[in-house]
Amino acid sequence: MIRSFLKYFIVFALLVFSGWNLMNVSMKVQKMESDVAVLDKKIAKEQEKIRVLNAEWAYLNNPERLEAAAALALGLKATKGEAVISKVDAIPEYVPDYEVNADGGETSSSISISYGYRQVGARQ
Amino acid sequence: MWRHARHNTVVIDGDRRCAASMAQNRLSMLAVFFISAYLLIGIRLLDLGIVQTLDFRADISDTGAEGVAVKEIAARRGDMYDRNGFLVATSLKTPSLFVDPHLVLDAKALSNDLAKVLPDFDKLKAVKIMSAKNRFGWLAYDITPKQQQAILEIGDPSLGFKYNYKRIYPQGSLFAHLVGYADRDGLGLSGVERSFDDILARGDDVDLSLDLRLQHAVKREVSKAMTDFNAKAGVGLVLDAKTGELLSGVSLPDFDLNVVSVAKDNQKFNRLTLGVYELGSMFKIFSTAALLELRKVSMGKTFDARKPIKVGWFTIRDYHAQKRFLTVAEVFMHSSNIGTALMAKMVGSKALKDFYKDLGLLDRLRFDIKEVGRPITPKQDVWREDSTMTISYGHGISVSPLQMSAAVASIVNGGISVQPTLIKRGEGYHPKSEMRIISEKTSEKMRKLLRLVVNKGTGKNANVDGIAIGGKTGTAEKSVNGRYSKDKLISSFVGAFPIDNPEYIVMVMVDEPKGNKSSYGYATAGWVAAPAVKRIVNSMVSILGIPTDRYNPASDISLDLMSYVHDKDKRHKKGRTLASYE
Numbered sequence: 001m002i003r004s005f006l007k008y009f010i011v012f013a014l015l016v017f018s019g020w021n022l023m024n025v026s027m028k029v030q031k032m033e034s035d036v037a038v039l040d041k042k043i044a045k046e047q048e049k050i051r052v053l054n055a056e057w058a059y060l061n062n063p064e065r066l067e068a069a070a071a072l073a074l075g076l077k078a079t080k081g082e083a084v085i086s087k088v089d090a091i092p093e094y095v096p097d098y099e100v101n102a103d104g105g106e107t108s109s110s111i112s113i114s115y116g117y118r119q120v121g122a123r124q
Numbered sequence: 125m126w127r128h129a130r131h132n133t134v135v136i137d138g139d140r141r142c143a144a145s146m147a148q149n150r151l152s153m154l155a156v157f158f159i160s161a162y163l164l165i166g167i168r169l170l171d172l173g174i175v176q177t178l179d180f181r182a183d184i185s186d187t188g189a190e191g192v193a194v195k196e197i198a199a200r201r202g203d204m205y206d207r208n209g210f211l212v213a214t215s216l217k218t219p220s221l222f223v224d225p226h227l228v229l230d231a232k233a234l235s236n237d238l239a240k241v242l243p244d245f246d247k248l249k250a251v252k253i254m255s256a257k258n259r260f261g262w263l264a265y266d267i268t269p270k271q272q273q274a275i276l277e278i279g280d281p282s283l284g285f286k287y288n289y290k291r292i293y294p295q296g297s298l299f300a301h302l303v304g305y306a307d308r309d310g311l312g313l314s315g316v317e318r319s320f321d322d323i324l325a326r327g328d329d330v331d332l333s334l335d336l337r338l339q340h341a342v343k344r345e346v347s348k349a350m351t352d353f354n355a356k357a358g359v360g361l362v363l364d365a366k367t368g369e370l371l372s373g374v375s376l377p378d379f380d381l382n383v384v385s386v387a388k389d390n391q392k393f394n395r396l397t398l399g400v401y402e403l404g405s406m407f408k409i410f411s412t413a414a415l416l417e418l419r420k421v422s423m424g425k426t427f428d429a430r431k432p433i434k435v436g437w438f439t440i441r442d443y444h445a446q447k448r449f450l451t452v453a454e455v456f457m458h459s460s461n462i463g464t465a466l467m468a469k470m471v472g473s474k475a476l477k478d479f480y481k482d483l484g485l486l487d488r489l490r491f492d493i494k495e496v497g498r499p500i501t502p503k504q505d506v507w508r509e510d511s512t513m514t515i516s517y518g519h520g521i522s523v524s525p526l527q528m529s530a531a532v533a534s535i536v537n538g539g540i541s542v543q544p545t546l547i548k549r550g551e552g553y554h555p556k557s558e559m560r561i562i563s564e565k566t567s568e569k570m571r572k573l574l575r576l577v578v579n580k581g582t583g584k585n586a587n588v589d590g591i592a593i594g595g596k597t598g599t600a601e602k603s604v605n606g607r608y609s610k611d612k613l614i615s616s617f618v619g620a621f622p623i624d625n626p627e628y629i630v631m632v633m634v635d636e637p638k639g640n641k642s643s644y645g646y647a648t649a650g651w652v653a654a655p656a657v658k659r660i661v662n663s664m665v666s667i668l669g670i671p672t673d674r675y676n677p678a679s680d681i682s683l684d685l686m687s688y689v690h691d692k693d694k695r696h697k698k699g700r701t702l703a704s705y706e
Binding site (some may be wrong): 011014015017018019020021022025048051052054055056057058059061062063064067078079080081082083084085086087090 | 166169170172173174177210211212214216217292294295296298336337340344588589590591662663665666669670671672673674
C-alpha cells in the first residue's frame with residue numbers, strides 16, 4: 001500500500017516538476033521574444049542610421065566637391081595621360097632622399113601605392 | 125480497491141443484471157478513457173517540461189548567432205547604384221509634422237514657435253490649419269532630424285510626426301535626365317525612376333551602367349565647352365562600343381533631382397535621348413560605310429567635287445571646296461558634301477534608306493528610359509534623289525545624340541548592331557541576338573577613315589597623346605523658322621578609341637556655340653566639340669587607367685590610306701588647319 005502510494009507520489013511529483021519547468025520555459029520564451037522584438041527595432045533603427053550615413057557619405061564623395069576640395073586643400077590635379085602606362089619596368093626606380101638616418105636607425109621612407117578609388121565607397 | 129468493494133456488492137439477476145453490467149461497462153470505458161487522457165497529458169507534460177527543455181537549451185546555444193529578419197514598416201523603394209557601387213538614389217525615413225487642431229491651445233504662439241525652427245514656414249497658413257474643425261492637418265513635410273529635435277523641445281501636445289520615405293539623390297544634378305525622379309508617394313515620374321518603377325517599388329535595387337567618375341568628367345568638359353563658346357546647351361556621352369552600356373550621359377543645362385519643383389522646362393529637357401538634332405556630317409560615316417559595303421568600291425575611287433551640284437532647288441556646296449576630283453578617303457577626310465552626295469547617288473535611295481534603317485536611325489530608339497525622341501526623316505516611302513543626296517551628309521534628318529552614337533558603335537565595333545542600355549551588364553556579357561550591319565572588313569576600313577579624320581583631317585583637335593582616337597566632326601546649321609541660319613550651329617564630334625579595336629564611343633554636341641579668340645572666331649565642330657572630346661578622353665585615361673604607351677604613330681592605321689590622299693597641304697596657314705572647316 002505504502003509502496004504503491006510512493007509510486008503514485010513520485011509520478012505526481014514528477015508531473016508537478018515538469019509542469020513547473022514547462023511554465024518556466026514558457027516564461028523565458030516570452031521574455032526572449034520581447035527581447036528579440038526590442039533588438040529588431042534597434043537593428044532597424046541602426047540600419048536606418050546606416051542608410052542616412054551612406055547617403056551622407058555618397059554626398060560628401062560627390063566628385064565635384066572632392067575635386068574642388070582636393071585642389072584647395074591638397075593642391076592635387078588630375079593625372080596626366082602620359083602617366084598611365086602598361087609596362088611597370090618603364091617607371092624609373094624611386095630614389096629616396098636619404099638612405100640611412102644619422103643615428104643609423106631608420107631606412108628610406110616607403111613608397112605607397114594606392115589602388116584606392118575603385119574600392120572606396122563600394123557597396124556595404 | 126475494486127476487489128474489496130466487490131465483497132459487498134449485491135448480486136442482481138435477470139434484466140436488471142443486464143442493465144447493471146451495461147452501466148459497469150460504460151463506467152469502466154469512461155475510466156479507461158480518462159486514465160489514458162491523463163496519461164497522455166502526463167507524458168506530454170514530461171516531454172515538454174523535461175525532455176524538450178534540454179533540447180531547447182541546446183537549440184539556443186546552437187543557433188544564437190543566426191540573423192534576425194527585420195521587418196520594415198512600409199515598403200521601401202529600391203536604391204540605385206552606379207556601375208562601381210556608388211550610391212545614386214536612395215530612400216530615407218524622414219519625419220513630417222502634423223497638428224491635431226482639437227488640442228491646440230494658442231495657435232498664434234505655436235506657429236510663432238514653429239517659425240523659429242522651420243525656415244520658410246507660412247505662419248498665416250499654419251494658424252488657419254490649427255484653427256480648423258477637423259483633427260488632422262499637415263504643417264511641414266520631410267523635416268531634418270535637427271528640426272525634429274527642436275520641435276520636440278517645444279513640447280506641444282497637439283503636434284505629432286508621421287514617418288515616410290523620402291527619395292534622396294546624393295549626386296544632385298549629375299544624373300538628372302537618366303536617373304529621373306519620383307513623386308512624394310514614390311511613383312517614378314521620369315528616367316529610370318519611371319521605366320523601372322515596378323522593380324524599384326518592390327524594393328529591389330538597380331545597378332546602372334553609368335560610371336559616376338566619367339559622368340563628372342563628361343559634365344565638366346561639356347560645361348566648359350558651353351561656357352567657352354557661350355553656348356545654349358550641350359550633350360556629352362560615353363558608350364561602351366561592344367556591350368552598348370551607357371557609361372555616361374550628360375544633358376546640359378540640368379537640374380538638381382532633390383529640388384525638381386524649381387527646375388525650368390529648359391533644364392528638364394533631355395537632349396541626350398529625347399531631343400533630335402540635325403547632326404550634319406556625322407552621317408557621312410554611314411553613307412561611306414554603305415558605299416564600301418554595298419558597292420564594293422575601292423578607297424581610290426574618285427568623285428567629282430570640282431563645283432557645287434544643283435539638286436532641284438537646292439545647291440550642295442563644300443565648306444572648304446577642294447575643287448578637284450576626290451578619292452573616297454579624301455571625301456571623308458575633308459568632309460566633302462559634294463563627294464558624299466555623289467556617293468549616296470551611287471548607293472541608291474532604297475539601299476541607303478535600308479542601310480540607315482538597319483542602323484536604327486529611322487526609328488525610335490529602344491532604350492531603358494521612356495523619354496526617347498522619334499527621328500525626323502523624310503516622309504516619303506521611297507526617298508527622292510535630292511533627299512537621299514542631302515541626307516547622305518546629314519541634312520534633312522534629325523536623330524538623338526545617343527542614337528547617333530549607337531549607330532557609330534555598330535559601324536566601328538566590327539559591324540555588330542549595338543543596343544544601348546542603362547543597366548549594368550555582367551563580365552563577359554554577350555547580347556542575345558547579334559545583328560550584323562556591315563562586314564568586319566568594311567568596319568576596319570571605316571576605322572581607318574575615322575582615324576584619318578583625326579590624324580590629318582577636320583578632327584585634328586581631338587588628337588590625344590598616346591591614344592589612337594578616330595572620329596568625325598559634324599557641324600549643322602540650325603533651322604530657324606523654316607530657314608537654315610548661318611550663325612546658329614549645332615557642332616558635334618563623335619570619337620571612338622582605341623581605334624584599332626574600339627571600346628568606347630565618346631560624343632559631344634554643343635548647341636549654338638559662338639566662336640571665340642582661341643578658335644579664331646570659328647564655332648564649328650573641329651574647334652568646339654573635338655577639343656571637348658579630347659579632354660574627356662584625357663580624363664578617361666586616368667580614371668579608367670588606359671595605358672598611353674601602346675600607340676605607335678609610325679604604325680598608325682590611317683597611314684594605310686595616305687596613298688589615296690593627294691593634298692597640296694601648303695595652303696593652310698599655321699593655326700588655321702582643316703579643323704576650322706566642317
